[in-house]
Amino acid sequence: MTPALELQNLCFRYPDGTEALCGVSFAIGEGECVGLIGPNGAGKSTLMLHLNGILPERLNGAPSVFVSGRPLTTENLAAVRRDVGLLFQEPDDQLFCPTVFEDVAFGPQQFGLGGDALAARVSDALARAGIRGYEKRQPHHLSHGQKRRVCLAGVLACEPRVLVLDEPTSDLDPRGKRELKAVLRQIPATQLIATHDLELVVELCPRVIVMDEGRVVADGPTVTLLSDEALMLAHGLEKPHSLQHQHPHGSRHA
Amino acid sequence: MRLDLLDRHSRLDSPVHRQPAAAKLFVAVASVLTTVLLPVSKPAGFAIVAAVLLIVAALSRIPPVFLAKRLLLLEPIALGVAGLAVFQPDGWRVFAVVMVRTNLCLLTMILLSNTTPFAGLLSVLQRLRVPSLLVTTLALMYRYLFVLMDEVGRMSRARASRAFSVRRGTAWWSQAGIVGQLFIRSTERAERIYAAMCARGWQ
Amino acid sequence: MHIPDGFLDAKTAATAGALAVGGLALALRQVRIRLPRRRVPLMGLAAAFVFAAQMLNFPVAGGTSGHLVGGVLAAVLLGPSAAVVVMSAVLIVQCFLFADGGVLALGANIFNMAIVGVIIGYGIYRTVRRLFAGLRGLVMASAFAAWCSTVLAAISCTGQLASSGTVAWSVAFPAMANIHMLIGLGEALITALVVVGIARARPELVEEGAPPQRYGEFAAFGLLVALGLALLVAPQASSFPDGLEKVAATLGFEHKAAAAPLVAAPLGDYQMPGVKSATWATAWAGAIGTVVVFALAWLLARSLTPKSKDDAPAPRG
Numbered sequence: 091m092t093p094a095l096e097l098q099n100l101c102f103r104y105p106d107g108t109e110a111l112c113g114v115s116f117a118i119g120e121g122e123c124v125g126l127i128g129p130n131g132a133g134k135s136t137l138m139l140h141l142n143g144i145l146p147e148r149l150n151g152a153p154s155v156f157v158s159g160r161p162l163t164t165e166n167l168a169a170v171r172r173d174v175g176l177l178f179q180e181p182d183d184q185l186f187c188p189t190v191f192e193d194v195a196f197g198p199q200q201f202g203l204g205g206d207a208l209a210a211r212v213s214d215a216l217a218r219a220g221i222r223g224y225e226k227r228q229p230h231h232l233s234h235g236q237k238r239r240v241c242l243a244g245v246l247a248c249e250p251r252v253l254v255l256d257e258p259t260s261d262l263d264p265r266g267k268r269e270l271k272a273v274l275r276q277i278p279a280t281q282l283i284a285t286h287d288l289e290l291v292v293e294l295c296p297r298v299i300v301m302d303e304g305r306v307v308a309d310g311p312t313v314t315l316l317s318d319e320a321l322m323l324a325h326g327l328e329k330p331h332s333l334q335h336q337h338p339h340g341s342r343h344a
Numbered sequence: 345m346r347l348d349l350l351d352r353h354s355r356l357d358s359p360v361h362r363q364p365a366a367a368k369l370f371v372a373v374a375s376v377l378t379t380v381l382l383p384v385s386k387p388a389g390f391a392i393v394a395a396v397l398l399i400v401a402a403l404s405r406i407p408p409v410f411l412a413k414r415l416l417l418l419e420p421i422a423l424g425v426a427g428l429a430v431f432q433p434d435g436w437r438v439f440a441v442v443m444v445r446t447n448l449c450l451l452t453m454i455l456l457s458n459t460t461p462f463a464g465l466l467s468v469l470q471r472l473r474v475p476s477l478l479v480t481t482l483a484l485m486y487r488y489l490f491v492l493m494d495e496v497g498r499m500s501r502a503r504a505s506r507a508f509s510v511r512r513g514t515a516w517w518s519q520a521g522i523v524g525q526l527f528i529r530s531t532e533r534a535e536r537i538y539a540a541m542c543a544r545g546w547q
Numbered sequence: 548m549h550i551p552d553g554f555l556d557a558k559t560a561a562t563a564g565a566l567a568v569g570g571l572a573l574a575l576r577q578v579r580i581r582l583p584r585r586r587v588p589l590m591g592l593a594a595a596f597v598f599a600a601q602m603l604n605f606p607v608a609g610g611t612s613g614h615l616v617g618g619v620l621a622a623v624l625l626g627p628s629a630a631v632v633v634m635s636a637v638l639i640v641q642c643f644l645f646a647d648g649g650v651l652a653l654g655a656n657i658f659n660m661a662i663v664g665v666i667i668g669y670g671i672y673r674t675v676r677r678l679f680a681g682l683r684g685l686v687m688a689s690a691f692a693a694w695c696s697t698v699l700a701a702i703s704c705t706g707q708l709a710s711s712g713t714v715a716w717s718v719a720f721p722a723m724a725n726i727h728m729l730i731g732l733g734e735a736l737i738t739a740l741v742v743v744g745i746a747r748a749r750p751e752l753v754e755e756g757a758p759p760q761r762y763g764e765f766a767a768f769g770l771l772v773a774l775g776l777a778l779l780v781a782p783q784a785s786s787f788p789d790g791l792e793k794v795a796a797t798l799g800f801e802h803k804a805a806a807a808p809l810v811a812a813p814l815g816d817y818q819m820p821g822v823k824s825a826t827w828a829t830a831w832a833g834a835i836g837t838v839v840v841f842a843l844a845w846l847l848a849r850s851l852t853p854k855s856k857d858d859a860p861a862p863r864g
Contacts, residue, residue, distance in 0.1 A: 144539045168545060176543045182491050183536040186588070188463035188483050200545035228461070230490040248544060376552050376650055380560075418646060422551050425708070428722055432715040442713060445553030446649075453552075453646035465643060475575045477590070481636045484591020485598065489640075492592075492599040500603075516605055520737055523600045523615065524744030527624065530596045531752060534589040541588070 092159040093117035094280040095174075095252050100140060100154040102304075110136045112304045118252075118280055125291035125312060126284040128301035129326025134256070134284040135179070137301070141254050141282075142174040143167050158251060172201060175250030175279075179257040181237035182229075190216070190232075190240050191225035197248035215247035216240075220273050235266035242273065252280045259287045288316060288330035300325055353406045353458040360404040360455075365464030366471070372456040379448045384441050390448065397451050404459050414454045415447065422446045462486050488533070496526060548616075548704050548727075549641065549656055552649025556711040559779060563707055564654025566775045567635075570662040573767055574631035582629065593625055594636040601637075605737060613733035618664035618700070619672060619693040620738045623685075624745070624753060627669040627765070634661035655707050658775055659700045666768045668696030679848075682746055685753065686739045687848035693738040694840045697731035698724060698833065706780030716783040721825040728836050735844065743851050 095118040102111040111133050118124050126134055139145040140155055143162055153161035157170050178184045187193035194212045203211060216222055219239040229237060238258070245253065258274070259267045267290070274281065274294060285291060291298055291312055298315055300308040302325040308315050315321060319329050360368075375393065382389040401411060422443065429438045466486075469479050499522045507518075555563070578590070597617045604612035621630035635657050641647040648656045672692035679687055705723040709716035746753045 139539065142543055144542055171543060171545045178536065178540055178543075180536065182488075183533060184540040186484060186487055186537050186540065188466065188487055189461075192463070196541075196546075197544035200547060228463075229487060244544065373650060380553055380555075380651055381557060414646070418551070421549065421647075425550070425554060425714075428708075428714040428719045431718040438713065442553055446551045449552030449649055449651075450646050453643070453650060457644050457646065462644065475572075475579075477575055477579055477587070478571075478632065478636065480587065481590040481594055481632060482639060484588060485594035485636050485640060488592055488595040489598055492595045493602070496599050496603065516736065517740060519603050519605055520740030521744050523603060523737075523741045524748065526599060527593075527596055527741075527745060528749055528752065530592040531589060534592040535585070537588040537592070538585045 091119060093156070094120045094122070094158055095141065095282065096156040096159075097140075098154050098156070100137070102136060102140065102146060110304050111140070114301075114304070114306055116299055116306060116309055118282060120251075121278065121280055122297065123274075123281040123283070123295045125295035125298040126282055126301065127286070127288065127291060127298060127327060128307075131303075132301040132325075133304040134301055136304075138176060138254050138256050138282075138284060141252075142171050142176050144176075172248060173251045175245035175248055175253050177241055177245050177253070177255045177258060179260065181234065181241045184241045184244065185229045185237055188228065189225070190227045190229065193229070193240060194244045194247050197244055201248065211247050211249075212243075215243040218246055218273070218276070219243035220269055235262050235269075238262065238266070238270065239273070242270075246277070250279060252282065253277060255281065255283045255285075257285055257287075258283060259285065259290055288327065289332055292316060292330055292332050300327075302326070353404075353410065356405055356459075358403060358405040358459070360400055360459045363459075365460050366468045368456055368460050369465060369468055372452050375452045376449045379445055379452070382445075390444055393448050397448065397455065400455055401451070404455060406455070406458050410458075411451070411454060415450055418450050422450070484537075488530075491533075492526060492530065495529060496522060499525060548660060548701060549638075549648030550652040550659075550704060550707065551646075552651050554649070554711065554713050555652050555655055555707055556713075559707050559711045560651045560655060562778055563658045563775070564651075566771060566778075567654035567657040567662065570631060570666075570768065570771050571635050571657065573771070574628040574635075577628035578632055581626075589625075590629060590632060591636075593621065593629070594633045594640075597621055597633060597637050598640065605733065607733070613730070613737070615737045615741075616660065616664070616697065616734055617738075618660060619668035619689060619696050619734075620741060622665050622669040623672060623689050623692075623738075623742060627666060627768070630665045630669070631661050631768075634665055637661075655704070659703045659707075662768070663703045663772055663775065664696040664700035666765075666772050667699050668692045670765070670769070671695050679845075681852075682743070683848045683852045685746060685848075686743055686851055687844045689742045690735040690739040690844040690847055691841055694728075694731040694735040694844070695837070697734045698727050698836075701727035703776060703780055706776070706783050709783040710779050717826050720783075721829040724829045724833060728833065732840070732843075735840065736847065739844070739847055739851065 097114050097116055100111055100114040101109075103109050114133075114137060126137070128134055136145065141157075143149060143155075149162065149164045149167070153163050155162040155170075157173050160166055160170065160173075162170050185193050187196055191212055194215055195208055198208055198211050212225065213222070216224055219242045221236060221239045221243065224232075224236070224240065229240070232240065242258075255274075259270055262270060267287070271290065271293060274283075281294075283290070283295060295312055297310065298308075298312045299306055300315060300321070307325060308321060313333065316330055317333050322328050375397070379390070379393050382393070401408065426439050426442045426446070429435060429442055432438065463483075466479055466483055469482070470476075503518050503522065507514075582590075597620075600615050600617055600620075603615065605614065606612045618630065618634055621633050624630075625633060638648060638653065638656050638661055642650055642653050642656070669692065672688045675688035675691055676684055678684070701723045702720070705714075705716070705719045708714045709719055742753065
């Protein structure tokens with residue numbers, strides 16, 4: 091079975107020489123939901139930018155990223171960007187069109203959709219993100235949580251096979267978090283969620299990858315790894331409250 | 345405070361609001377053109393334009409107080425320039441004509457901006473084949489105006505929280521610092537927006 | 548300096564409009580050719596930045612405060628063509644959303660603030676930069692260019708108002724020029740302070756205003772500016788105030804262009820009672836002012852960049 095997403099020995103150095111990623115390798119199967127955790131500066135966000143070719147600025151040498159078996163090279167950049175939907179941490183950076191409709195339509199339009207099919211795709215994406223009917227709204231009138239959902243709709247409208255999310259619940263109030271979790275549970279695509287919200291990981295991701303200083307330090311079942319207090323503390327994390335008493339919470343594939 | 349007056353009412357529902365943006369833009373420009381070209385010898389023309397504008401204002405359901413406030417905000421500029429007009433032969437007549445014309449035109453544009461979402465105006469520009477670089481610049485500018493204003497607000501409040509004296513010299517230096525920071529953050533934000541556009545397949 | 552509707556007559560608005568469209572088209576073309584794709588969003592963000600920066604208060608005295616316009620700042624940070632586009636975008640949004648500046652006068656406003664101010668300002672900036680290197684030169688050039696740009700934009704604006712018969716040149720020129728020589732000081736100081744701040748934190752950002760590779764392009768802008776000033780300002784200042792009327796008559800649209808002119812006689816010779824040759828006095832003040840501001844800019848640069856910084860690697864023009 092070809093993994094939906096595979097990294098082989100991914101390395102990255104910033105222009106000033108700092109090493110950001112070193113030998114990162116893992117494979118995620120179709121339909122899996124995997125959490126990506128680690129302290130600040132571990133390289134999670136940098137890693138995510140590699141998954142759809144935004145980094146490195148010039149793709150040369152042997153490819154390290156494979157999406158559905160296809161290597162990420164300059165030639166298949168467009169195709170990979172169709173398959174990998176990246177949701178950035180800051181909604182204001184991603185919501186750049188004057189109205190919600192235009193923003194959600196942006197992706198599908200780039201890939202050639204138009205007319206009624208486009209309108210249908212947009213309203214479907216908005217519905218799936220839990221904000222039906224927001225087409226005519228203007229971004230600066232939306233709350234932070236609503237902006238997040240519009241960004242999610244914008245990514246869903248591209249119908250990606252792999253959904254990569256960077257801190258999806260940060261800055262959300264408890265209700266916002268609950269609603270977002272409910273939405274994510276419904277999405278059948280493969281998911282990779284980078285987050286500090288360990289409870290989110292416990293609830294949604296049966297598998298977790300731990301990163302620190304640009305390297306993968308652990309990769310395995312969520313409950314096992316997150317219950318390992320020594321491992322958590324060694325990498326700037328902690329055991330989530332829900333596991334304090336060793337009660338495994340419901341996972342996505344309960 | 346100024347920002348609050350920015351197209352606040354463009355989302356209302358009224359017979360005027362429902363008209364297509366292109367029509368409203370055309371009518372507004374035509375109205376301004378008419379007002380500017382109306383011969384001074386026929387003051388009735390001005391009265392007709394004023395009447396039409398007031399009818400549109402009434403139909404648009406925009407609170408008249410709001411319209412009055414917007415108009416008043418712009419008076420000082422008009423008065424300032426028109427004031428210079430007084431110092432010439434027949435100066436007061438020139439002044440009066442200029443003020444009437446200016447206020448009619450101001451009212452027209454205030455009505456336009458408050459009955460038409462900016463996105464509507466942008467799509468008209470697109471249809472008029474205005475270069476896409478300019479339209480994109482205008483669209484992004486409008487979108488991030490409020491975001492940047494918020495950033496300025498946050499930086500100013502943070503600065504004020506640590507300011508114990510308000511000496512004018514330091515005020516200029518720290519305001520300039522805020523401007524500089526804002527530019528740097530804007531360039532960084534622009535990079536992130538570029539990444540977000542690419543992520544969704546921007547060609 | 549935003550001219551509202553009703554102050555310009557049709558021929559002036561049309562001429563300025565044509566010049567503005569030409570200049571903006573030229574700038575857009577240059578930006579499209581030269582701007583790397585990753586910097587396209589920066590145009591919109593920079594326009595939002597200028598708009599937001601213009602809102603900040605710089606307290607002067609009593610309750611009044613000064614504000615940044617930002618034409619030269621934009622040119623130093625983004626390059627002249629991008630700055631023309633950015634400043635034009637700001638003016639367009641101000642016109643349509645704020646009614647700040649008339650819609651028929653938009654061409655004139657763009658010509659004054661986004662083209663004359665930016666292009667002449669940038670030209671002066673680069674000239675001074677060539678003579679004075681390092682961070683100190685950067686500050687001095689920005690400050691001086693910002694002052695000149697403010698004054699020149701005001702003169703261009705005055706020319707348009709006078710050419711429309713709304714004001715008398717002999718009255719408006721002294722008033723506008725003198726006021727803006729003062730206002731320009733604020734613009735110069737703010738521009739210098741901002742540039743220093745950015746140059747210290749991120750010197751590479753200031754160098755985006757790289758030298759125009761082909762002087763031909765810059766010359767095209769220069770010609771446009773010169774044409775605009777020749778058509779709309781020079782006739783006012785010279786002894787042939789009805790020069791533009793003559794042109795209009797020759798081209799045959801004079802009778803269509805103006806609704807009954809507000810004042811029939813040419814105003815060039817009109818002197819406000821009690822004030823002799825205010826125009827000449829202003830012109831002299833301007834000339835002296837230029838030298839004084841140049842010196843002030845040098846002093847300002849010195850005070851903002853202590854000696855030790857000169858030895859450190861600093862951005863070069």
